[in-house]
Amino acid sequence: WLILPALNPAICWELCHLKNFNDTQSAGNLLDLNLLRIFRDYTPELICCNILPFSQVNNLKYKDLSNFKFSSYLTGLIEGDGSIITPKTERSVKGRINYPSIQFVFHLKDYPLASMIQKEIKVGSLTRKKGANAYVLTINSYKGLILLISMINGNMRTPKIYSLYNLIDWLNFKFKEINIPKKPLNNSSLDSNAWLSGFIEAEGLFSVRTTITSKYSKVECKFELSQRQHDHKGNNNLDFLEFIAKFLLSSVKAIRVNKPNPEYRVRTTSLNSNLILENYLNTFPLFGSKYLDFEDWFKVLDKFKSGKFKHKSKFEEIILIKSSMNNARTFFTWDHLSKFYNLD
Template sequence: KCYIVPALNLAICWKHFLNSYSYSYILFESQSAGNLLDFNLLGLLREYTPEIICCNSLFFNLNNSGPATYSLNNSYKFISYLTGLIEGDGTIIVPKTERSYKGKLYYPSIQIVFHLKDLPLALLIQKNLGFGSLIRKKGVNAYTLNINDKNGILKLVNLLNGNMRTPKTYSLYNLIDWLNIKNPNLNLTKLPLKTDALKNDAWLSGMIESDGHFSVRTTMSGKYPKIECKFELSQRKKDHLGYNNEKFLADIAEFLNVSLKNIRENTPHPQYRLRTLNLESNLILVNYLNEYPLFGAKFLDLSNWTEILNLFNPKFKYSKENIDKVLILKSEMNDKRTIFTWNHLNKFYNLDY
């Protein structure tokens, strides 16, 4: 099935519920009617954006005191993809004190931020995990998938441990220390950073999902129009704990055969940036993403970007027809996109314990 979601209207009122079985449903109400939505295939109705969705379903059993056990063939892509997504747009929060000055208990949490337009992806990841609350962030176009219950935290720690590639793993280590102190019987072990080749799993696609950007530059002046397809990914040089992000970004740059540059050096938060500037690097990226695809709205931008890239061949002619096609495809990308199709989510990875 193919589901089309035009631009979201936040003024619609709604209600929701989830059942406790393997399929999840949400009831949305407008002023005129209610509609029942089956998320088994994850359809999303026009102009409805829920404020919070709580997931009550549990689709697996896991020993909380040991490493995760899963079917390698069915789950390794999901786990590596999710890890890259969390290392890009996730936060691991570990309380520094047990209680607030008012006596309120503090608990750890793991949060993943999704752009508003990526709500279908957020819902599918939540459903696949079987835990977490999806909350609309006030004042910004984003949802947060928040995991803070004990079982969810332990299961997610076991999924991330040993699969991370960035300094964010030190935040995971802090969380493991906190869990071991609270329950010494857990005896959780801190596993090292993953060093396998990037081409072997979906980690990079998760990182690109969160922080990558596809763009097309068109210059119409001169005898021949100039058309450039570029991908870039940038990160702060140092994260909030002071750890340097150069190593994992250099690995990505090496994989794509591009340079890692220093940018914004005179600002409070200088950055590293890698950018594809030639056909060879772009094709490396396309081949990788064919094997380990994107699943958010960025998948649609990549599709347009790739279609433009495929025009660059020895037989390409700078005809008006071809130029118009490039300009139309460009006009539908990134912030200019108003229509979203989600049939690609039918190929999303499953987490099978």
């Protein structure tokens, strides 16, 4: 079982009706891939269960919580790599009751972030996804679903809002006294809240490119977001990606056009674009392993801004930084989780 950093005793491991227990570790401790492999192989299939029995539906209330920074961040995370699932039928072909759910998917290395989010919302089950290096945080209690809707309703910016509307209709039909409103897409400036931070957490990529030739050395700092051109329901993703591209002084490019699922890509192409992103993420920070990639990316960007990368020693330092970013990272610290948003 993983002993997590920076997650204090409020984390509750509830396995059905078994007795609760808590484990903690100081924020300064380090997490490497060897430890990750250990809890990948030996953590139980059900990491945490905090599901309200579906018979307990008294006192279900909708309260607008969309103005929290945590709420906009969580919305971006769901719209980036999450699912809002509403059953089409009350029962499956085998007679089992179908329940709605909201799900978040996290890479194996982002287990501490997944646990932190679960700790703050105080609902849901965190499980290892079979056949993949991923964990899934699933919320399917009525209490949990209404809580999540109260946070993301009014913060959504993508076609996934139609999945939210389906879930709201389902809940309003089942519990007519709740009367959850269906808020429109959020068209406020991206730098007004943490939505883009959450979306980057799920889908962003920070990269450094170095070129060495006999005549000169070149460094490029780039950030990119890629999405399918159409989601699984056929909705086009172009509009919200153009909104992001405009914010980053960039444009949307069609890629993989000859593949079964063509994509759109937004990529920073100038120093000014990178500076906008830097300023935004300093205001609305990342909290997963992408925070570490951003920190390394920023170190290189800082050298690029000052022109120091032109010196041989600095160029070698940049290559070293680049060698441990993204999938090449094997060493993790989680001190930054101590500053995570608090819903309370």
